[in-house]
Amino acid sequence: MNFRSPFVFKSLRPAHISPENWQDWKWQMAHVLKYKDDHIKHFGKLTNDEEEAFDLHQGLFRIQTTPYYAALSDSSNPEDPIRQMLMPHKKELQNLGQQMKDPLGEERHSINERLIHRYPDRVLFLVTDMCSVYCRYCTRKRFTGKLSAFVRTSPYEKSLEYIRNNKGIREVILSGGDPLTLSTSRLEKVLQDLREIPHIEIIRIGTRMPVVCPMRVDEELVQMMKKYHPIFVMTHFNHPQELSLEAAEALTLLVNNGFPVMNQMVLLNGVNNHEALVQSLSRRLLSLRVKPYYMFHCDPSEGTEHFQTSIQNSLKIQRELWGRLSGLALPSLSLDIPGGGGKVGLTPQFELERSDSHSRFKGWDGFEASYINPFPEDVIDPFLSEEYLNEWERLKNQSYGNQNAADLGARHQNL
Numbered sequence: 001m002n003f004r005s006p007f008v009f010k011s012l013r014p015a016h017i018s019p020e021n022w023q024d025w026k027w028q029m030a031h032v033l034k035y036k037d038d039h040i041k042h043f044g045k046l047t048n049d050e051e052e053a054f055d056l057h058q059g060l061f062r063i064q065t066t067p068y069y070a071a072l073s074d075s076s077n078p079e080d081p082i083r084q085m086l087m088p089h090k091k092e093l094q095n096l097g098q099q100m101k102d103p104l105g106e107e108r109h110s111i112n113e114r115l116i117h118r119y120p121d122r123v124l125f126l127v128t129d130m131c132s133v134y135c136r137y138c139t140r141k142r143f144t145g146k147l148s149a150f151v152r153t154s155p156y157e158k159s160l161e162y163i164r165n166n167k168g169i170r171e172v173i174l175s176g177g178d179p180l181t182l183s184t185s186r187l188e189k190v191l192q193d194l195r196e197i198p199h200i201e202i203i204r205i206g207t208r209m210p211v212v213c214p215m216r217v218d219e220e221l222v223q224m225m226k227k228y229h230p231i232f233v234m235t236h237f238n239h240p241q242e243l244s245l246e247a248a249e250a251l252t253l254l255v256n257n258g259f260p261v262m263n264q265m266v267l268l269n270g271v272n273n274h275e276a277l278v279q280s281l282s283r284r285l286l287s288l289r290v291k292p293y294y295m296f297h298c299d300p301s302e303g304t305e306h307f308q309t310s311i312q313n314s315l316k317i318q319r320e321l322w323g324r325l326s327g328l329a330l331p332s333l334s335l336d337i338p339g340g341g342g343k344v345g346l347t348p349q350f351e352l353e354r355s356d357s358h359s360r361f362k363g364w365d366g367f368e369a370s371y372i373n374p375f376p377e378d379v380i381d382p383f384l385s386e387e388y389l390n391e392w393e394r395l396k397n398q399s400y401g402n403q404n405a406a407d408l409g410a411r412h413q414n415l
């Protein structure tokens with residue numbers, strides 16, 4: 001494949017591993033690094049803090065990485081961004097500050113152990129708890145990697161039944177765990193079952209496989225998935241160093257087969273919290289036709305305090321990029337209200353003052369001017385046919401999950 005992006009490089013395959021094995025996702029999954037010795041073999045030497053994390057790791061979030069992803073890091077540099085994302089660290093054991101088992105409040109919005117209905121028109125379906133790499137900053141540590149299994153028959157059927165019976169659900173987001181760790185036939189069964197439900201318009205697949213095991217995205221997979229369009233693929237690249245030639249090929253295969261690909265990055269302290277890195281990642285992704293979609297704050301899940309950035313830090317990054325980076329390449333900065341309040345957008349402050357008559361702004365490069373409002377009586381509603389109004393009323397009145405959860409959450413936070 002020919003890439004317009006000048007940035008792509010190939011992963012460094014160790015000489016004793018054949019190119020066929022390296023390119024085989026099942027080989028990658030069967031040869032994951034799990035134990036301290038595996039990591040010493042690959043990285044040569046661990047730091048004292050890393051060693052200690054392995055020695056004390058009882059109760060730590062599961063440890064696992066693909067040989068491919070480990071090979072993207074500079075094994076001699078303990079501060080390498082990829083190493084920080086995959087390697088356990090003693091700091092994970094310090095439970096300081098705001099640390100939550102379930103920072104997104106998903107349990108309060110769960111229909112059953114695998115289905116979360118937080119927003120009116122969409123549900124999150126946790127089809128597996130398995131990942132190929134367990135990212136140290138994972139937001140769903142309470143669930144991910146605990147059983148290593150596809151959803152059991154009973155919650156699977158109950159989830160489908162719930163989706164079937166709730167006609168206001170338009171979108172199903174497959175997540176976990178990582179849905180692309182499932183076999184192609186198992187994933188096809190899920191897609192087939194969902195496509196038999198007439199009111200499901202969009203299926204999203206949230207996956208980190210194009211980042212940590214891009215060989216998973218092969219012809220067989222995309223030919224199967226394209227039978228169930230429209231499917232959006234939500235990737236999770238956090239750093240330009242993750243965009244290898246193999247990853248670029250996987251993304252191109254997806255885009256060429258009609259899958260819109262959107263990237264959701266997480267800002268991680270000491271890993272990628274600098275505008276130079278975000279712009280580099282975003283431009284490279286865009287040149288591969290991947291839309292940089294969200295730039296999330298790291299959620300306060302247990303053992304992640306050292307990864308969290310301040311709101312001031314994130315807003316500074318967003319402000320630096322605003323105007324300098326094309327709107328297509330600029331991800332939206334967003335934060336999940338801890339405890340399950342849903343997403344809120346964070347935007348740098350450009351508005352200097354606001355009154356009934358006008359707002360005054362100072363733009364990204366210092367230009368100042370006012371926007372004058374029309375007179376209130378001149379603001380009129382557009383013509384709306386019944387069809388649009390009814391559709392809107394249906395969405396507004398659509399029930400979702402445990403709607404008392406918002407009140408419960410507010411009360412909980414105020415205690």
Ligand code: SF4
Binds near residue numbers: 130138177
């Ligand atoms: S791939 Fe996603 S679900 Fe799995 S460990 Fe990483 S962040 Fe968590």
